[in-house]
Amino acid sequence: xxxxxxxxxxxxxxxxxxxxxxxxxxxxxxxxxxxxxxxxxxxxxxxxxxxxxxxxxxxxxxxxxxxxxxxxxxxxxxxxxxxxxxxxxxxxxxxxxxxxxxxxxxxxxxxxxxxxxxxxxxxxxxxxxxxxxxxxxxxxxxxxxxxxxxxxxxxxxxxxxxxxxxxxxxxxxxxxxxxxxxxxxxxxxxxxxxxxxxxxxxxxxxxxxxxxxxxxxxxxxxxxxxxxxxxxxxxxxxxxxxxxxxxxxxxxxxxxxxxxxxxxxxxxxxxxxxxxxxxxxxxxxxxxxxxxxxxxxxxxxxxxxxxxxxxxxxxxxxxxxxxxxx
Amino acid sequence: xxxxxxxxxxxxxxxxxxxxxxxxxxxxxxxxxxxxxxxxxxxxxxxxxxxxxxxxxxxxxxxxxxxxxxxxxxxxxxxxxxxxxxxxxxxxxxxxxxxxxxxxxxxxxxxxxxxxxxxxxxxxxxxxxxxxxxxxxxxxxxxxxxxxxxxxxxxxxxxxxxxxxxxxxxxxxxxxxxxxxxxxxxxxxxxxxxxxxxxxxxxxxxxxxxxxxxxxxxxxxxxxxxxxxxxxxxxxxxxxxxxxxxxxxxxxxxxxxxxxx
Numbered sequence: 289x290x291x292x293x294x295x296x297x298x299x300x301x302x303x304x305x306x307x308x309x310x311x312x313x314x315x316x317x318x319x320x321x322x323x324x325x326x327x328x329x330x331x332x333x334x335x336x337x338x339x340x341x342x343x344x345x346x347x348x349x350x351x352x353x354x355x356x357x358x359x360x361x362x363x364x365x366x367x368x369x370x371x372x373x374x375x376x377x378x379x380x381x382x383x384x385x386x387x388x389x390x391x392x393x394x395x396x397x398x399x400x401x402x403x404x405x406x407x408x409x410x411x412x413x414x415x416x417x418x419x420x421x422x423x424x425x426x427x428x429x430x431x432x433x434x435x436x437x438x439x440x441x442x443x444x445x446x447x448x449x450x451x452x453x454x455x456x457x458x459x460x461x462x463x464x465x466x467x468x469x470x471x472x473x474x475x476x477x478x479x480x481x482x483x484x485x486x487x488x489x490x491x492x493x494x495x496x497x498x499x500x501x502x503x504x505x506x507x508x509x510x511x512x513x514x515x516x517x518x519x520x521x522x523x524x525x526x527x528x529x530x531x532x533x534x535x536x537x538x539x540x541x542x543x544x545x546x547x548x549x550x551x552x553x554x555x556x557x558x559x560x561x562x563x564x565x566x567x568x569x570x571x572x573x574x575x576x577x578x579x580x581x582x583x584x585x586x587x588x589x590x591x592x593x594x595x596x597x598x599x600x601x602x603x604x605x606x607x608x609x610x611x612x613x614x
Numbered sequence: 615x616x617x618x619x620x621x622x623x624x625x626x627x628x629x630x631x632x633x634x635x636x637x638x639x640x641x642x643x644x645x646x647x648x649x650x651x652x653x654x655x656x657x658x659x660x661x662x663x664x665x666x667x668x669x670x671x672x673x674x675x676x677x678x679x680x681x682x683x684x685x686x687x688x689x690x691x692x693x694x695x696x697x698x699x700x701x702x703x704x705x706x707x708x709x710x711x712x713x714x715x716x717x718x719x720x721x722x723x724x725x726x727x728x729x730x731x732x733x734x735x736x737x738x739x740x741x742x743x744x745x746x747x748x749x750x751x752x753x754x755x756x757x758x759x760x761x762x763x764x765x766x767x768x769x770x771x772x773x774x775x776x777x778x779x780x781x782x783x784x785x786x787x788x789x790x791x792x793x794x795x796x797x798x799x800x801x802x803x804x805x806x807x808x809x810x811x812x813x814x815x816x817x818x819x820x821x822x823x824x825x826x827x828x829x830x831x832x833x834x835x836x837x838x839x840x841x842x843x844x845x846x847x848x849x850x851x852x853x854x855x856x857x858x859x860x861x862x863x864x865x866x867x868x869x870x871x872x873x874x875x
Contacts, residue, residue: 357864375705390699
């Protein structure tokens with residue numbers, strides 16, 4: 289992590305999507321997606337925006353990468369205003385979104401990179417050299433002249449990353465870069481992100497994978513319902529639950545009603561329920577786990593409990609506490 | 615601001631897409647060919663300049679059909695692919711990308727017009743000798759450029775909404791008539807003429823006909839007059855399209871509609 293200058297500065301950033309116009313039917317209501325968000329990212333840092341779906345992570349990234357105009361607040365990237373200086377800023381940043389879309393499927397990987405290099409006015413003599421190098425970095429040299437429609441999901445994601453690097457950006461925005469990838473490809477992608485950071489690229493990534501944020505990010509902001517709930521290093525986030533302990537319950541009939549009942553118990557600050565195959569796993573963040581176990585056991589007696597144990601808190605528990613906790 | 619580099623890259627990209635994606639053969643080659651064949655059958659007993667008029671009309675229809683399908687769909691295709699944001703995050707103006715693609719589509723239109731002439735000459739035995747070949751070629755180039763610019767105007771609407779296709783489907787057939795490609799402008803009702811006169815394709819088609827047909831000049835413009843009006847209306851549409859891109863991009867960034875498909 290670098291202690292250098294702030295290259296991304298968001299101040300009171302807010303985005304309200306207006307109600308959509310529909311000729312027929314209801315266009316819906318306006319939606320507050322990002323609410324008064326303030327943070328900065330230092331040069332060379334990997335900064336994470338962590339939050340559930342619909343939290344406002346992607347909207348924040350799109351405002352910072354000039355694709356959306358904020359409703360209020362200001363943001364600068366590399367000292368340039370994201371609205372006023374968008375034209376100047378674009379040649380120095382890039383955005384990579386996760387998922388299957390965002391590439392020309394009928395073109396080859398190399399043709400995709402050539403097209404986007406031209407969009408960035410990469411000097412012609414440099415273009416060929418850079419594309420060859422990028423294809424090598426992302427492991428697509430062999431498949432460079434194969435149409436993207438024949439790529440696997442992992443190959444597409446690696447091509448996305450190569451596309452995001454054609455202009456050698458100083459700041460790279462990664463929106464859910466490992467979304468839907470298998471574990472091995474995800475690990476390779478994370479290794480590539482770390483490599484880019486070591487090369488001096490400042491990275492702002494969004495994710496809802498706790499371990500990814502923990503593994504990659506120097507600092508992160510937990511965002512929920514458009515607001516930042518906590519900001520700091522993964523270590524400091526875990527500190528938020530340092531004095532807590534966890535009761536982990538596995539049962540066969542745990543539902544939302546039980547989650548609410550557990551959350552209302554005295555001393556409980558957050559409860560998450562994960563649905564596994566044929567069973568559910570509840571993690572209860574609590575000040576004194578041993579003291580509460582009899583109460584929890586009695587409450588869930590009729591819920592076909594498989595096991596109850598005490599565990600150490602993780603970043604995920606901190607996240608649940610910060611997002612859903614009291 | 616336009617970027618020549620982005621235009622060239624977009625033109626090349628559109629060309630590659632054309633060759634690897636057979637669906638474009640239908641609006642670009644087959645549909646105009648059918649139009650022309652039908653027109654020639656309708657006019658087959660008239661003979662003389664009227665047949666050439668029909669051939670020219672068929673050529674312009676082909677170019678227009680190509681423009682409306684390929685150029686206006688240009689941004690729709692990016693919406694479908696999810697590449698619109700990937701382009702808009704680059705420094706290249708979107709208008710340059712669309713113009714480059716429209717130029718390729720216009721070039722296809724040129725090939726299409728050539729095919730129409732060959733069919734007329736060899737399949738229907740129509741004498742397609744034009745009066746002023748050089749003037750004809752210049753007018754053809756101007757018409758193609760004007761159609762490319764018109765394609766840009768339509769393309770701009772796709773930036774803000776995917777629903778634009780409904781509007782363009784509606785516009786396709788009226789413009790066949792209003793541009794004078796199907797019928798001479800003088801036989802159209804008075805009220806429709808302002809619409810016809812606002813279209814660059816109208817004046818391009820007039821210049822083509824003046825250069826081709828002996829004694830044709832129903833509006834008394836002369837070749838240079840028709841060509842000048844083609845250039846003027848094309849310039850106006852170019853400025854309108856640039857403004858539209860700027861305005862509609864701004865709206866899409868406020869409303870967050872770039873990724874909806």
